[in-house]
Amino acid sequence: MTQAKARGPYTKTPARRAEIVRAARESFAEHGFTKASLRDIAERAGITHAGLLHHFRNKDDLLAAVLAERDTEERQYAESRVPDMDHLTPYLGDLLRHHQKAPELMRLWIELAAAASRPEHPAHGYFAQRYAWGREQFARGMRGKARRGELHEALAPEHAATLLQAVLNGLQLQWLLDQDLDIVGPVRAFMRMTFPQAAEPEDDA
Numbered sequence: 001m002t003q004a005k006a007r008g009p010y011t012k013t014p015a016r017r018a019e020i021v022r023a024a025r026e027s028f029a030e031h032g033f034t035k036a037s038l039r040d041i042a043e044r045a046g047i048t049h050a051g052l053l054h055h056f057r058n059k060d061d062l063l064a065a066v067l068a069e070r071d072t073e074e075r076q077y078a079e080s081r082v083p084d085m086d087h088l089t090p091y092l093g094d095l096l097r098h099h100q101k102a103p104e105l106m107r108l109w110i111e112l113a114a115a116a117s118r119p120e121h122p123a124h125g126y127f128a129q130r131y132a133w134g135r136e137q138f139a140r141g142m143r144g145k146a147r148r149g150e151l152h153e154a155l156a157p158e159h160a161a162t163l164l165q166a167v168l169n170g171l172q173l174q175w176l177l178d179q180d181l182d183i184v185g186p187v188r189a190f191m192r193m194t195f196p197q198a199a200e201p202e203d204d205a
Contacts, residue, residue: 017055020045021069024062029104033063033111064123067109071130085141089191092168093184099172100179107176110169135161150197160194 023044027036038059042052056062074095081091099106116123135158142157151160167190171183 016047017065020047020052020055021062021065025066025069025105028063028066028108029102032104033059033108038062060122063108063112064126066105067112068126070105070109085145085195088141089188092187092191096168096171096184096187100175100183103176103179106172110173110176113169131165134165137161138164145195150195152194152196155194164190164194 020041024036024041026044027041030036031040036059038052039049041062042049045052056065078091078095081094082088112123113127115121116127118124138161139157142151142155142160145151146157151157155163167187171186175181175183
C-alpha cells in the first residue's frame with residue numbers, strides 16, 4: 001500500500017470521493033465489512049484518516065456509497081445489454097454469475113437491504129426507491145409481453161415484476177448459504193414459466 005499523499009486531502013472533489021469509494025470496495029471485498037477499517041481504506045486511497053472522515057462520516061456512509069456505485073454500474077450495463085425483454089433472461093444469468101465473483105459484496109448488499117427495511121435507517125429511502133424503480137422497469141417490460149400474449153395468463157405484469165425481484169434476491173441469499181447451488185438454472189426456469197409462449201433465449205455462457 002502507498003503512503004498517504006500530501007495533495008489536498010480535504011478537497012471535496014468527485015475524483016477524490018471516487019478514489020475513496022474504490023478503496024472501500026477493495027477493502028470490503030478483501031476483509032468483509034466488519035473487519036475492514038477506515039484506516040486501511042484511507043491508506044488504499046492515499047489520504048489520511050482525517051481526510052477520509054472529511055468526505056465520509058463513518059463506515060456505514062462508505063458502504064452505502066460502495067453499493068450505490070455497484071447499482072449504477074449494473075444499471076448502465078443493463079441498458080447496454082437489454083434493449084428489450086427478449087434479452088432479459090441471458091442478462092440475468094450473466095448478472096448472477098457476475099455477483100458470484102464477489103460474494104462479500106453480495107452479502108453486504110443483502111445485509112444492508114434487510115437493515116434498511118426499518119424506516120429510521122439512513123438507507124431506507126435509497127433502498128425503497130431502488131426497489132420501486134426496479135419493479136417498474138420489470139413491469140414495463142412485462143406489460144409489453146402481455147400485449148403480445150407472451151406473459152403467463154395467470155400473471156399480472158406488476159405481479160410478475162414483483163416475483164422476479166423476489167426470485168433474484170432469494171436465489172442469491174440461498175447461494176451465499178450453499179455456494180455449490182445452481183442459481184442460474186432456476187432463474188432461467190422461472191423466466192420460461194413466466195413467458196411460456198416466448199422463444200428460448202440465447203445465453204452466451
